[in-house]
Amino acid sequence: MKRIISLALCFLILLFAVGCSAAEDEKSDDNLIVVGFSQLGSESDWRAANTQSISLALSEENGYKLLFDNAKQNQENQLMAIRNFILQGVDIIVLAPAAETGWDNVLLEAKAAGIPVIIVDREVSVEDENLYMGRIGSDFLKEGEIAVSWLGNKLVSLGRGTEQINILHVKGTDGSTAQIMRTRALEEGVAGRSNWTIAAQLSGEFTEAKGYEVVRDYLKTNTDIDVIYSENDNMTFGAMRALDEAGLTYGENGEIIIISFDAVREALGYCLEGKINLCVECNPLHGALLDQLIKQYYAGESIPKYTYVEEAYFTRDNLSLEFIENRLY
Ligand code: GYE
DSSP states (O other), X not given: OHHHHHHHXXXXXXXXXXXXXXXXXXXXXXXXXXXXXXXXXXXXXXXXXXXXXXXXXXXXXXXXXXXXXXXXXXXXXXXXHHHHHHHHTOSEEEEOOSSSSSOHXXXXXXXXXXXXXXXXXXXXXXXXXXXSSEEEEXXXXXXXXXXXXXXXXXXXXXXXXXXXXXXXXXXXXXXXXXXXXXXXXXXXXXXXXXXXXXXXXXXXXXXXXXXXXXXXXXXXXXOOOSEEEESSHHHHHHHHHHHHHHTOOXXXXXXXXXXXXXXXXXXXXXXXXXXXXXXXXXXXXXXXXXXXXXXXXXXXXXXXXXEEOOOOEEOGGGOOHHHHHTOOO
16 A cells, blocks of 8 residues: 555656646747748758857757758758748748848748848848848858969969969859859959969859769860869869879879868868868858847847858968867868
């Protein structure tokens, strides 16, 4: 009998505990800011670092409930995800858009539902800029201009300032701001220099697999290249593999100068080894800034329309192993 009573008592205590924690959960959930984050994909190391930065900053301990959707590089999936977030009545929508255009309707729907939208990373091109509250990201044109002017100086320092220079251009996802602006900087740079030519423009979609494939196929018929301008590190890794297979040399001691964007840890390692000549940084750490903007918004403060992240560029000369090891991405 004693045993039965103590069992029943345990059961009651358990029920009470479960009830309490459920109630607590409900209570704390109510106080959390619910954020629906439509991430465009997981195509690159940069993207993984961006997702991680935002997930860490918008944690439950920091007052958020994060609903995450990975669109796998497909804008249709992003439209669906945003419509789902609206249906679920989230407090804020964060959008990392695959392409610049095609957002007007869905952003109007979010606005009609009274849900503010913050854009991260690439830009959206919409008729009414009030369709989103603010954007956090990079100045992609500036990144491209840094690369072009570095190349000009590098060629002069090698005594090749007036030589004919053939540039193989490996482009990121067509229609994304990172592609549009990095491409614009290169095309303007080439237009302004009579001895530079773009040998070909290949579409590598920001992935290592595609970067490898397009460069490998190109090299089957043409190996007369002086420079590879690759719009992200993962495509660069693919291009390096294709060059190795074709028996072409590159980097500080090779025939082909390699310029890469993002400056993720692996690329900086290659840069330090002299295999990549220039890494232009694209900073994926948007999490803390995003958290700050959302908190400002809830405090009734106005938030800036554009917040640019800080970026640098790296060559073998300004890198060290210690710096690379301590880097967050
Ligand atoms: O450079 C690339 C990623 O939009 C900044 O997208 C981003 C670019 C980045 O996949 O690696």
